[in-house]
Every structure is written in C-alpha cells, then in structure tokens.
Amino acid sequence: MTNDVSISYLIFLMPLLTFVVNGLFLGKRSAKGAATFAILCNGVAFAAALFLAVGYFTSGFAPQKAVAFEMPFLKFAEGFVANIGLLVDPLSIMMLVVVTFIAFMVNIYSVGYMRGDRAEGRFFALLSLFSFSMLGLVAATNLFQMFIFWELVGVSSYLLIGFWYHKPSAVSASKQAFILTRFADSFFLLGIVLVSYVAQSFDFFNLNGLTLGAFADQTINLGVMEVSKATALTIGAVLIFTGGWGKSAMFPMHIWLPNAMEGPTPVSSIIHSATMVVAGVYLVARLFPFFAICGNTLTLIMWVGAFTMVFAAVIACTQKDIKRILAYSTLSQLGYMMFALGTCKIGDAVFTTGWTASTFHIFTHAFFKCSLFLIAGSLIHQVHTNDLDAMGGLRKKMPITYVCALISVLAISGIPPFSGFFSKDEIILSAFQGHHYAVFGLAVLTSGLTTFYMFRLFFLAFHGKPRSESVAAGHVHEDFAMTLPIAILAVPALLSGLLAGGLFEHYFVPGKLMVPQLLQLQEAHWIPYVAVGVAVVSLLIAWVLYASPKANINRALDDVNRSSIYKTIYHKFYFDEMYYCVVRQFVIGGIAKVARFIQDYIVEGIVAFVVWFFHALGRLVRTAQSGHLTFYLGTLIVGVILWRFIGHLPF
Amino acid sequence: METLLFNLIWLIPLLTVIVCIPVPKTNTKLLKGIHTFSGSLVLALVGYLTYFVYAQGSAAVHESAAPLLLRFFTDIPWLQAFNVHYIVGADGLNMFLLLLTAVIVWAGILVSYNIKGNQKVFFALIQMLATSVYGVFMSMDLVLFFVFYEMEALCMYLMIAGYGSGNKDYGGKKLTLTLAFGSSMILATLFGIYFEGGVNSWSIMELSKVTLPMEFQMWAFPLMFMGFAVSSSLFPFHFWSPDGHASAPTAVSMLAAGVMMKMGAYGCLRVAMFLMPEAAKIWLPYVVLLLIFNVVLGPFIALRHKDLKYITAYSSISHLGLIFLGLAALTPVGLRGASLQMISHGFLTGLFFATIGMIYERTHTRDITQMGGIMRKIPFLGVGFVIAGFAGLGLPGFSGFVAESNIFIGAFQQGDTITRIVTILAILSITTTAVYILQTANRMLHGNMPAKYESLTDGCFREKLVIVVLVACLLLIGVFPGWISDLLDQSIAPIFAKISQAAAPVVGG
Amino acid sequence: MTLMNCLILAFLLFGIGVWGLIHRRHLVGMLISMELMLNAANINFIAFAYFTPGDSTSGSIFSAFVIAVTACEMAIALAIIVSMYRRHKSLDVEQLRDLHD
Amino acid sequence: MYSISNQLIPDLILLALPFLILIVRLCSKRTTVMPWRIANLGLIATFVMLNMIPLTNSEGAFFLSNWRVDDFGVLMREVFVLSGILGLWLAKDYFDHGADGKPALMHITEFMATLIFATFGGFIVVSACDMLTLFLGLEMATIPMYALTAWNKRDQYGSEAATKYILMGSVATAFELFGFSYLYGFAGSIHFSQIASATSAGTSPLLWIALLFIFCGIGFKLTLFPFYTWAPDVYEGAPTPVTAVLSVTSKATAIAFLVVLLYGPLAPVQDKIVPLVALLACTTLFVGNLGALKQSRLRRFMAYSSIAQAGYIMIALLGPGYISKTAIVYYLFVYTVANYLAFFVFGVIGHYRPESFNSLRGLSKQNTLLAVALAAAMFSLAGIPPLAGFFGKFHLFFSGATAGHYMVVAFAVLNNVLALYYYLQVIKSAWADEPEGELSPIRMVKRQRFVVIALLAATILLGVLPFVSNNVFTGFTF
16 A cells, blocks of 8 residues: 555544534534534545545555554454454445545535424434444454444434434334344344354454365354354354345345335435445455355355345335335345345356446445435425325426436436446346356346336326426425535436446455356356346336326326235335234234243242241241230240250250 | 552542531532532542553552452451451452442432432432442452442432332332342351351452362352342342332432442452352353343343333343353453443443433433423433433443443353353344333334423533533443453453363362 | 159159149249249259269258249239239239230 | 459449449438439449459459459440440430320339349359359349339239249249259259369260250240240330340340350350250241231330340350350440440330331431431341441351351341341331321430430441450450
8 A cells, every 4th residue: 555544534534523523512503514514524534535545546556455554442362353444445445435425415415405404413413423434334344343333324324214203203213224233233243253253353354264174173062053163154154144134124124224214315315225225235245255165155145135136126116105116226226236246156166247246336326326315305305295196297397306317217227328237237247157047037127127117206206297286386496405416426327337347347356265266257248238128128118107198197106996916015015014013912022021921920929929928937926926924834845845856955 | 649549439438428417407508519529529539540550550569469460459457356357459340340430429429419308318328328339349358348248238228218219118128138138148158268268368369369168169159149149130139120220219220220230240250250260160151041031031021111210220130141141251351341341331321320310300200101202302311311222232332332242252252052052142132122222212202292391401511411421431431442451351360360270170079 | 762753753843833834824823833843943952962972062052042032033923913913903814915916 | 362353343333332322212302313323323433443344364353262253254244234324324214204105104213223233133144153143143133124024013014014024034944943953963063163074074964954944944034936935025015114124134144144154164065055056046036037027016026126136146156155255245235235226216206106116207307316326226236237236246157157157157147138127117117108197296305315326326336446346355365
C-alpha cells in the first residue's frame, strides 16, 4: 500500500462524528444545522473513500489484500486476538465507496423527505450511526469485528424502522426485523465461537487459508455428538452463513424485510436495499475460500438464494404497495447475488465467475435500487400513500423522476446497456458454467418476472390517468432536494455496468483458494440474448396488461375477485400469519408459559411448601403449649425417659 | 498514603451516618447534601485509586499478599481470640467492583431524593449498605468478609420494609431470609475451612497455600458455592430476587441487583473456587446444569411478565447465570468474562432500575400494558431505558457484549459435555433476551400514548446526570475493553493458577 | 438393711411422688407429692453417707440443708397458692389455663 | 488462702446490700427513694469493684476451700450484676405506673432486695467448689424468682404463672437433687476435686443416672427441650421486668451451673456427654425457633426466643473449656445487652399500649430511636453482623467447631434463618405495618432514653471494637 492510509480514518470518523454531534447537541436545537452537518460529513467521508479507492486501484497494488490499520480490541490468548481494523482489498474498497456514496445521496434526499418532521435531528444522527456501522462492517478484518458491526447495523436498522415510534405498525415491524435478524445472529455467534475455537483465530486471512486436512483426525465434543474438527468447521460455516441468511432476508427469514418498509423511505433505500441487506452476501463473499472448503455449504447457499429469488419475484408481481414491491424485488435480487456465490463449485473444484458476478451485482444493484426507492419516496411524499391505487399519470407531473425511474427500471430488468444487464448476465452465466441448469432456468425465468413486475410498477405509477384527486388536481411537484440525488443516482444506474465491468473482471477475485480452481470454463455467448429476449417479452406483456390503451387498470389492481392462487401469492403465502402463529402459540404461549409455570408453581410451590412445613411444625409446638400443668409436668418425666434412651449416655 | 485512602473507602459512609445523627430529620436538604457529598467523595476516591492501580501497574503490588496481587494491603490483628485479622487489599478485580459500587451508591443516593418517609434513616441505611458492599470487595480475611457480607441483610430488610412498595413485607422477608439462608451455608463451611486448613488463619492468602482435605471439600464446596450463589440468584435459589426487587425502593433495587448480587459471584470465585479448586473441578459441571434455568428459561419468564421490575429481575437472573457459566468454564477467558459480566451487569442493571424508578415516579405504575408512547414525553429517560435494554441484550459497544463474548468463548473452551450443551443453548438464547427487552421497550415507550400521560415531564438535571454517568460507564467498558481486561487478567491469574494446579480429582475422594 | 434396699425405697418414693404429681389435681396434693420426691433424695443422701466409706458427714449435712431449703420453697409455694386462691377461688390445676398458646 | 482477699469485696457488698436497703426502708422516711438510690449505688459499686479484679488466668483464688473466685466467675458476676442493674431500671417504671393493662407494682424495696438475692444466687453458683454450695446457689437464684413472678398480686396471670413456675421448679429441683444424691453415692464426696478424681478413675451406671437427672433438672432452669414448657406461660404471666430478669439472670445462672459442673468435676467424661449436649442443643434451638414463628404477644415471643438462645448457648459446651467459657461469657454479655434493649423498648411501649406486636405498628414513623433500637436488638439476637449478637454466636459456633462438630454447628447456623424470620416479624411490625387509627403518644423519661441509647451503642460496638473483646479475652485461657 503506497497510499496514505491516514485519510481512511476519516471515512469512519465522519459518520461517527455526525452521530455524536447530531445526537447529543445539534439534533434537538436545529434540524437544519443537523442536516447540513450530516451532508457535509458524509460528503467528506465519500470523498475520502473515493480517494482511497482511486489510490488503491491506481497504485498497482490491487487486487492484493492489506490491512490498513488494526488495533487490538480484546485479547483472548496469545495470538488469539479480536482486532478492529480496516481491511483493504477490492471488495471492501468497492463497498466503502458504495456505502459512503449512497449515504451521501440519501442524506441529501432526506433533507427534502424529512422536512418538517418532529425529530429530524434524530433521523440524521441515526442515519450516520448506520453509515458508521456499515462501514465498520465492510472494513472488518476478522469475524469478531464483523459481528460487532453486524449487530450495530442491526440496531440502527431497528431504530430507523421504528423511527416513527408512535405508529404501532412501525414499532412492530422494527421489533420483528431486529428479533428475526437477532435470531439468525445467535447462530452466527455460535458459528464464530465454534470456528474460532477450532481455528484459534477470527482473522479472515487465517480462516480463508484453512484446509480441512489438518483437522480431520481431531475430534470435538459438540454436546450432542462427538465430531471431527473438520466436520465442526463445516457446521460452523453453515452457522456463520445463517447469520447472512437472516441479515440478507433469505427465505424463510425474509418476512422482516417487506415489513421493514414501515420506516421512512430514505431508510428503506439505504438500509433495506442498497447496503445493509447485502451484508449477508458480503459475508459469504468475504469468507468464500473458507466456505469453498467446507463441504456442500456453497450448494446450500445456492439453493437458498435461488429459491428466495423466485419466491420473492412471484410475490412482487401481485403487490400494490410500491415500497413492498421494491422490497420483494430487493429480496429477489439478493437471491441472485447469493446463489451466484453458491454456483461457484463443481464437485471439489471452484471457479470465480459467480463471485465476480455477485460482487458486481452488489455494486450495480446498490445504485439502481437506491434510486428506485428514492423515487418511490418521492412519489409517496407527493401522493401521501404507498398504494398504486392512488397513483397513475405521474409522468407529466414529475418528468425528471420519470426519466430516472425509467433508467433504473431498465437497469434492474437487465436491458443493455443499463448497468443491471452486465452483472445479471454474469450471474446467469455462472449458473450455466457451474452446470446448475435448474438454477440457470430459474434465474432466466426470474429475470423475466423482474422485468414484468418492475414495469408493472412503472406503468401503473407513471402512465395512465391519475387515480387520485391530489394528482389530478396538480398538487404534485418535484422537490429539488429529493430530485437531485435521484438524478445523480441515475448516472451510475445507467453507466456503472458499462464502465466498471472491466474493473470487476480484472480485479475482483475471491483471493487465494485452498481448493483446486477450475480455469477451463464453457463459454455461452447466447446467454445475453436469451436473457434480454425474456426481459423484452415480459416488458411487452407488462405493457399490454398495464399501459396499452386497452389495458384494464381496474382489473389489474383488483385483489378481491381473484383466483385462490393469486390470493395466496398476494398474501405472501401467508408467511406473516405463520410466523405470528408460531411466535404467539409456540414461543409465548408454549415455552414461555411452561417456563413461567415452572417458576410460579413448581419453584414457588416448593418455597411455599417449605414455609408451610415449618409453620406446621411451629403449630405443633404451640399446640403442646396447652396450659395444662399436668401435661407440663409430664414432659419432665418424658424428658428423662427420652434422654435415657436417645441421649447416647453410655449405660 | 494510598493505602490510608483505600481504608477510608468503607469508613467514609459510616462516618457520614454518624455525622448525620445530630441533623434533625426535617432538614432534608442538608441531609441530602451531606450524603450526596459523601457519595461523590467516595466515588472520586475510588476513581483515583482505580487510576492509581492502573497507572502503577504491578509496581504497587504488595509482596506479603502473595499469591494474590493485592494493592493497598493492610493487615491488622482484630479479634485475637480467633486469629481474626483486619486484612484488606485490592487487585484489579476488587478495584473495579469497588468502582462499580461507588458509582451505584452515588447514583442510588441521587435517585432517592424524593423517597417518602424518614429520609434520615433511609440515607443512613444506604450508607451502611454501601459500607457492607465496600467491605466485601475489600476484605481478604474470611471473617471480616463474612461480617460485611451478612451485614447487607440487615439494611436490606429495613429499607424494603420501611420504604418499599406493594407487598413489601413479603418481598423483603423473602429476600432477607433467602440471603440469610445462603450466608448460613457459608458460615457453616467457614469454620470447616479454618479448622481443616490448620494454619490458624482466616486469611484467604494463607488458606490458599494449603490443600484442604478432599473429603471435606467434597461436601463443603457445594455448600459454600450454593451459599454464595443464593445471593447471585442461581437456580433454584433465585426466587427471592423478583419479589424482592419488585417491592424494594429504587435505590435498593439498584444496589441489590447492581452490586449485592455480584457479591455472591465474587465470593464463589474468590473464596469457594480459590480455596477448594479440587472440588470445584468435580462439582462445577453440575452447577452448569442449573444454569439451563437461569440462562435459557429466565428470559422466557421475563417474556410473560408485565411488571417492569419483574422483567428486569428475570433479566438479571439470566445475566447472572452467564457469570456462573463463565466461572464454571474454569478457563482464563471464562473467568475474565465472568468478572467482566459482574462489572458490566452492575452498571447495566443499575441503569435499568434507575430509569424504571424514575419512570415509576412519574407514571405511578410499573405495568407495561398500562403505558405506551411515553417516549414522546420523557425522551431522556426513555433513551436511558432503551440503552440499558440494548446493553442488556449484548449490543456491541456496550459492556455487556464484551463480557458475554468472553464468557461464550471461554465456556466453549471447556470440553465437558454438559458445559458444551449449556454454552450452545446460552448463545442461542440471546434471541430471547432481545425479544423481551424489545417487547418491554415497545410496549412502554412506543405506540399510542394514553391521554393521562400528557403531563409527564422529562428527567431533571439530577436524574439526567445519573443516566449519563451510568451510560458512560457502559460505553467505556464496551468500547475500550482492553485496559480493564488486562487488569482483570492479572487478578485472575493467581486464581486460575491455583485451579490449574489442583490435582486431577478422584470422584469420591 | 442394705444400701440397695435404701436405694429401692428412695426410688419407689420418688416414683410415688411423680405418680402423685401427675395424678393429683389439687395443688396442695401436688405439693405433698413433691415433698415425697425431695425426701427420696434425702434418703439417698443419708443412705450413701451411711453405707459408703469416706466423707460420710457431708451427705447428712446435705440432707439437712435440703430440708431447710425445701421449707423455704414450700413457704413461698404456699404463699403463692394462697394468693392464687384469692384470684381463682379454686385450687384445681385444671383451672390454671389462662396462660397458653 | 485463709485471708479475706480483696476479691471478695464485691461479693460482700452484694450480700450486704439487700439487708441494708431493707433496714433503710424500715428506718428512713423517704421509704422508696433512699433504698432505690442505695441499691443502685451498691450494684454499680459491685460492678466497678468487679471490674477492678485483674484477670489472673489461673485456677483462681480460694476462700475457705469452697469459695472460688476465678476469671470465669468474675466475668459471670459482671453479667449477673449488669442484668440486675438493668432489671432494676426496667422495673422502676412498672412501679411508677401501670403497664400492659395491669396495675402498677408495689413495694419496690422488697422487690429490689429479692432481685439482689437472686443475683447473689448466681454469685454462689460460679463460686461453688462443692455440690452443696452449687445447690444452694441455684436455689438462692431460683426461689426469689418465684416470688418475683407473683409480685403483682392483683394480676391473676401473675399468680397463675408463679404457681406453674414454682410447682415445676420444685419438681425440677427434686430431679436435680436426686441426681446429686447419686453423684454423691458414686464419688463418695460432694467436693468437686474428689468427684473429678472419681470420674477420671472410672465410670459406673450410677454416674450416668446421676448425670441424667442433673441434666433434666438443670434442663428445666435452662429451658432445654422438652423441659421448656413452663417458660412461655411464666414469661407471659410475670411482670415484664421479671420476665427480662428471668430470661437473663436465671438463664445465666443455669448455664454457669452447667459450665461449673462440666468443666469441673465432670471434665474427665466430657467427651461422653457431648452427644447428649449436642442433642439437647439442637432440639432446643429448633423447637424454640419453631415456637416463636407465629406469636402475637411480645413476652411470650421473647420466651420462645430465649429458649432458642439457650439452645445456641449449649453449642458452646461442645468445645474445650477455655474456648467454651469465653464464648459463653461473651455471649451472655451480648445477649444481656440485646435482650434488655428489647425489653426496654417494650417497656416504653407497654406504658401506653398492650405489649403485643400490634402495638409496635407505626413505630418507625413515630419514634425513630425506638424503632432503630428495636431493630438493632432483634438483629443482634438473630445474629446479624456487625451487631454484637453475631460475634457472640460466632464465639459459640467457634467453640463447637473447635471440637469438630461441624454438623451441629451447621444445623444451628441454618436454624438462624428460622430465627431471623421471627425476629423480622417484630421488625416488620415496627417498620412495615401501617398503624390502625390514631397512635397513642410515646414518651420516654430521661433514664429510659439514656439506657436505650447506651444499650444501642453497646449492641453495635461490643462486637466490632477489637479492644473490647481483646482486652476481655486476651489470655483468657483458664
């Protein structure tokens, strides 16, 4: 590293400073001051990140890994230390840039979106807390640091979803999000404990350099069974992945993400689409060489990702709440990224197409999805509802937004030359190269579905006649502070794929792999055509259904007179209800009730019995004290006889 | 000089009580002033001494206190009829526990400004309780230790019975008697230790140099360990704590959960495990079995409760269970985690009870279903409560996480089957903790607010100060655990050395 | 007359005293029974003093003292009983049941 | 030593005192004030003189071969005198006005004389060198108590209590005498030194029968199980100051009697008696604790409490002599202080209200000093540090544990929890319970305030101040 790392401190310090200053001092006094300060600091952080990135990629050092700075946090034993540091490699640099950039944009956007809110200062403080935590997460040099910031992003997500804490729906959504991710994190923590115990290290370098052979002949007691340490590592890998499973909201732990849309829209855009939810993908990418040695972990990851991808896309086709549609779309895209990582293994060998594709998709997805959310926020801010029922005909009122939305929608649909095309194409290619044809099929299908539901959203929102009075009456306009970041984000949404593709192909490799690497991969030049073809066909279907002159909008938005399959999908396969049922009946009504029963009746019962027992004995003593002198005199005699026989006197 | 100051730690509270005797009880302003000053003075004193210990490092260690690394070592003959000495001293662990106590006592005095009843007696009792706790964490002579240890029962009952709320006699009695039960178990074994040790000394250091007979250890260790564990509410002796806390006034809850419950765990480590390591190796796995209730079921019970103090009490029960998990691990990391958890949980539960007390002063109810949305009216107290909650569920950045991660990693190093299973269960039950804490915070602070709370006012400066200081302590340990864990490592080393040297035990001795 | 005979006599006397004490309900009767028990002890003293070698005078002295002390005790007892009779108008022990748990 | 050494002066003062005050009563015009002052002066003088006797750590000084003054004797004398003084002061109020719904007592001079006789009985017991002196001392201590119990002639409970007491007491005396007679038969002498040589030479069933009867007789005085049955009734029926004296002086006399016997003539067979002592101790403290669990009247409650305390004291007898004696003396001091403190508080309350738990309600709000004193007394009796009671119990248990009786000690220690329960009941009444309706006022005269504060200070300081225990007990090895 020739670059001066001192500037990299700024990346972390700036958001932290914003949090402290806004949270403690500025937030309550002046909302405007807080906003300005936040934008300023985040801008500096972005500039620093950009500077670091440029320095790194131009230094000729890339794509090697380095630790920019590191300090010990907790020492567990000699050489077994949890550090806090900054890992520098293409992946983390890319994430740093993305996070700071999106944070910068969202902060600007929030000036417009949160204007007039009671607790604007608090909002900016929490937003910066999130940026700080997310930056710490992506910069992690080891599992322990990652877990620390993993939890911190979780809590900032909780605080921001529940930002409007007087809204019961927001409160319960925030709780659900936190608890569900916390549930996954408990497995993550267990995984960390297990893996670090076996490997005697938290460090990514060390973990990624492990080979199972060294552990095959030692055993470890896992309580229920005695397994070899190699198996224990595999179990640990799955447990660690579980953390990512929950954080990236993979099926079946996906339900919190759509519900999290109760939070303010800037929050949804930064946390629940662009950055935090990809932490799971980032985790798997970061530990890819480790996962690669651990049996079939990658296959599990692939199937989890692939299923979520299709599942979410199907639900997205029927939703009417624009933020929820985008949330399901996020789920689906996360599925893409996840399964791309999972496809990289054929037998015992691995290849890296999927890894590159996945990280590339993180990059492009961040821009267009963030943009889409900001647009959705803009619409909601103007129309005062999330519901597609009340939109339509916004094209004329919000022209810039309309254009940007079109760019982003095309990008997510994978239409060339928009950014999404490049990354998604690679992902599909990776599935093909890995001989996972079923997944390949699903991916292509989902690509069609994605185009369909995105254009459904697009057409229903912007095209047609206005369906609400406020839109028709022309109260709708574009807010500058909100439109500016949308416009800025449209640029990378359009161009990032085209421009950065080379960068990714050149630099983005998962690091030194301890398993044989497959270099001869089959080429398939026809895949882009197929994918684009499917996308275009879906686009046309969407146009016919929702935007063509003959389209029956009422029918499209009807959710009552529908087939049972449609209703099932519309109700998200009743997953919310199932969760509710499990938690209510099984956890609160079952385990907790039993625990309380044990406490209230068994433990307290024994206590009460002991008290009763001594009181009963006391009653006995007092009954003897009857006042009869004759009886008292009798006790003298009884006493003599008693101690004669049990007094242990030796005669 | 520092040694003299160190001995003043427990004397100042007592002197305060004496100074206050001539003050008429109607002059509450003066009384509060004197007590606040005394609390702050001790806090400053302990703060300085902690810094002294940290800055001087091992230079200040007193050699005649070997094998322990004690600073400020003082040894004066006291009751010569049975070789009882006044032996005090502190290593890193003691020092931090003293600091914790000083902070909690100081906070306890501040939050009790509005206590109803005879304030003169109440503050005097707080100071006596403080004396007792300081004494426990300072004394290295078993009798002195026990005197201070048992003293707390007296103050505790009077404060609960005289100043508590609800079913105060029941709660107070349950608490006092259960604790007394524990201490009688300890007292019974103390005599055994003295006579079986055969060194004619009650000094922990002297006794640690001999190996007590195995037959004696086999029955004395469980008795003594459980005796101490009673006050740390280890299942099945935890039942006193929910009722006790619920009926106690705020300051007493803070002191009870914050410091007093640590005395038990500290005793387990410093006395039971240090003096009887052979039996500890045999018995501790079975102790771990009990933790299933504390750590795994405790949070579930909290989930079913609606009274804030009950919830916090069960939360304490589960957190204290983790201390025992760390102790039972018998690894340096586990022991360090346990010590960290003692300190961390002290601050955290102090914050919990302080905010609960303040909220209760305003809403006059502790039933969370009766509240809602009051965050809008009392943001400062609300944030304090939420921070306590987050620290409680082990959020990184707060001390709880540091302690818990140490305990988990340390406990996992113990290969024993029972310990493994319980460790895994304990790690997985961090979710349950999150559930009840969030549920409580949400019900109480968020959502719709009943109209009757429109007139609530946020904390005054005094209350804010308490919250800020406690949060600062939580953050300080959570963000910079390095320096505190170094000192703790140093203090634990002799204890661990004694444990690891203990001969491989033969069951049935 | 041997030592054993005296001891058996004393023991029987003591037994009769105990039996009388339990059996009688009249306070004065009980006092008399008690006197029997004390005298059983006296007989023992005298007998031991007579039959055993050594310090033979102290037994006799002891019994003399016992008689004196018993006299004091009886005096007080009778005084108390009189005082009680004034209150209760009865000397039946079964009536003495105001104090009990 | 056939010269009257100055060690006898306190004994002589005390012996002369009752006669002196009776004479003054007859001659003086101020029939109550003068005797009262003289009695106080005499008792205080005795106490001071006793304190001036140096502890010699030896066999002790003999007077006429059967009057021994040793360290244990001196310290026990101090306990007796202390109890006597406090008893007088407590009783004074009951002569000034009625209490507990009963009329005022009368004839204070005679009362004082009787009380001092009882105290002197204790002196005799600890000075005894033969069975006859021992017996006389015990009777001297007991017979005045019968009279004191019945002092309030206008109270029917008093006469009932006295009747029960004297009947049972005489029977116990008969048991004890019966035992003495066998012991005499066994040893052929009433002198302790000769009995000791006889027991060390060999044992016979005669000895054990003697011991059985003696233990039963003294078990009655010491309220051991199952001979305690008289105590609750008598304690309740007697006037309150008499109850206080009963629970201290008579108990101290009885335990001194046992100590003198066990570590004197019976020392050679002590290890064979230990199981019986342990059993007596455990059953007594357990039953006493159980009985006290649910009481509503304070004097009856104190009766059960003192039964349990007797059990605790018995634990000390398990250990070797020098530790045991130290423990017992120290505990008796502590017990005297705490017990009288409680009784003084009851006395203040009893002036205006019945002496029951309900009368204590609201005390903490009404009079802080009394509430604190009551709490200190109760916690001290329960053995909670840092109060003196803890250190007293610690001595007792230490003595028991020295001989390795861990199980007995553990049982006693665990029983402390039960004890704490009922002592807390008293404190609860004073601290937690809300009063019903208007509280009648509480007034303390100067004497009461002084005594309460002094005893409170003693309860707190007696244990923790090292110079107290060290000065008293350094080198106190008998």
